[in-house]
Amino acid sequence: MKRKDDGSVVVMEGHTSPAKGIHSGSRSPLVLSYNTDEVFLWSWPSLTLTNKLRLEDRVAVVWAGHVWQRDELVVCFINGSLLLWPSQDLSTQRTIEPPSGLDFDFTAFTLSSGGEWIVGGGKSHLMVTYSLVGRRVSQVVQLPSSCNSVYQAIFLPPVHPRFCQVLAILNTTGVLNIIDFTSMTKIKTVRSQRFNIDSVSVSEDGNFLAVSYANSITKVYPVNALFPEDPKNVELRNIKKRDELLDRNKWYPILVEFKSYPEKYRSLIWVSMLELPRNYLVFSTLLDKGMHSAFEGLKEVLKLSDGSLLKTLQGTLSCLAHWAPFLSSIEYLPELIFPFVKFFHSNRLLCFEVAVTFIMNWCRLWFEFWPKPSVTVLTVLSNEDWVVLWDHIFSNPPSFLPCAAAAFTIKSRHTLLTCEDAQDVKTYYSQEAWISVKHIIDKAYFIYQNTSAETLPKELFGELKPMPKGGLPIFNIGPRDAREEERGNVERKLRNLSLRTEALKHKQSKATEDTSRLAEKEEMVYTIGRKDLEKQEEECLNSILNLRKRHLATAELDAS
CATH class of the missing domain: 2.130.10.10 (YVTN repeat-like/Quinoprotein amine dehydrogenase)
Incomplete structure (x- = not known):
């Protein structure tokens, strides 16, 4: 046996049989x-x-x-x-x-x-x-x-x-x-x-x-x-570890270096970038409401051969409509949401939460003038290029999206200049384009970084606002009331016209007095010509004023 102090070996003798x-x-x-x-x-x-x-x-x-x-x-x-x-x-x-x-x-x-x-x-x-x-x-x-x-x-x-x-x-x-x-x-x-x-x-x-x-x-x-770990400690550690792994600031350098996220982990990275809360209870409540009537005939409209994908799309659209009833009236909503549903089709909860986050952050200005001409849902990129583009859109503030749309148009200028009519332009924007997605992304970053605040008011688009945990965001981005907006514009213009008319009358009165004092010193032809000119200007302003009044009356009649 070895001693503890110096490690030397000591023989312990005495047992008559081997020690146990x-x-x-x-x-x-x-x-x-x-x-x-x-x-x-x-x-x-x-x-x-x-x-x-x-x-x-x-x-x-x-x-x-x-x-x-x-x-x-x-x-x-x-x-x-x-x-x-x-x-x-x-x-x-x-x-x-x-x-x-x-x-x-x-x-x-x-x-x-x-x-x-x-x-x-x-x-x-x-x-x-x-x-x-x-x-x-x-x-x-x-x-x-x-x-x-x-x-x-x-x-x-x-x-x-x-x-x-x-x-x-x-x-x-x-x-x-x-x-x-x-x-x-x-x-x-x-x-x-x-x-x-x-x-x-x-x-x-x-x-x-x-x-x-x-x-x-x-x-x-x-x-x-x-020993089994304390569930509370495990949960806290898992949350901390998840937050560290899914920190969006750690993903962006990868995107900058490799121009896209790894395909294998793209869905996880998107979930991280959008900070999805995974509100299972809220989503289950919406699912329990069943199929929304607006999307019962979706199969005949989209002609999807994949029944599972169609069912997921119908479920996602129904949950969106139950959350925000206005969305059921958007004709192009299925086409708008379909790429995200196709990407996350194996997880209905993520389909819904990605759609809600996309609508609340990137579509805030799309529905304000509905049912006037709205955004055309485009399919100008292949599936592979589409996900790469959205790598960059999800990784940047919402104001990056119009820069990407502008970049596509700029890169298409040579083709667009050959279009003979509006139908040719519409056709071009409704089919897959030949332009490299890399060139589109590079141009989008150039526009985003070099456009002035007046041209691209980034504060209007705001920063990403993730879904709240345990609830749903308030859908407050519906269409403006066109008649109320038109009535407000007419009233503002009428007020401006009235002010201008009063100022003109005051000016005219003063000019008439001055003309009377100088009548004997000036030629009658000049005096008559000046009055005629002022009279014509007054008649023009009165005509515009009457036209605006009739326009307002017509708008009120239509409203009734």
């Missing part, structure tokens, strides 16, 4: 070595033999040790009995007999970390707890069904707040079970599919468990890894 085990502790001044017939005491650190306990008249020894907390020596026997001595007086001994009726051989004993109990077991599903304080058998407990036939048992240190007394029990089949000693329930099982476990041991500091297998390999496990 050695017990020593960091706080114990004694080392015990034992076999089935004898127990030897050695002083530490000199490792000199100080005493011998000959037990020829008793049954075989299974375990022996020094309980330093009580300064006692304990010897455990195969029949379940215990023999105790004060370490300073070996002539005094006490015995704890096993419970009557137990008919099995004990093969393993272990001492609790506080020195209060010893637990023993053997070829049975029962374990006996001995109280060293009361010097008696405390209880007999039954192990879980998979933990019978104990080969080795070890008390693990209390590293978990929920489990203060934990046993590591190795059974004869080579399987290690971690047991809550208080409730006798199994916490964890450690096993190998190919090799049995031969033995286990705990490090001196109690932080690691060494497990030796039949193939001569020893694996070391952190003791705290053997």
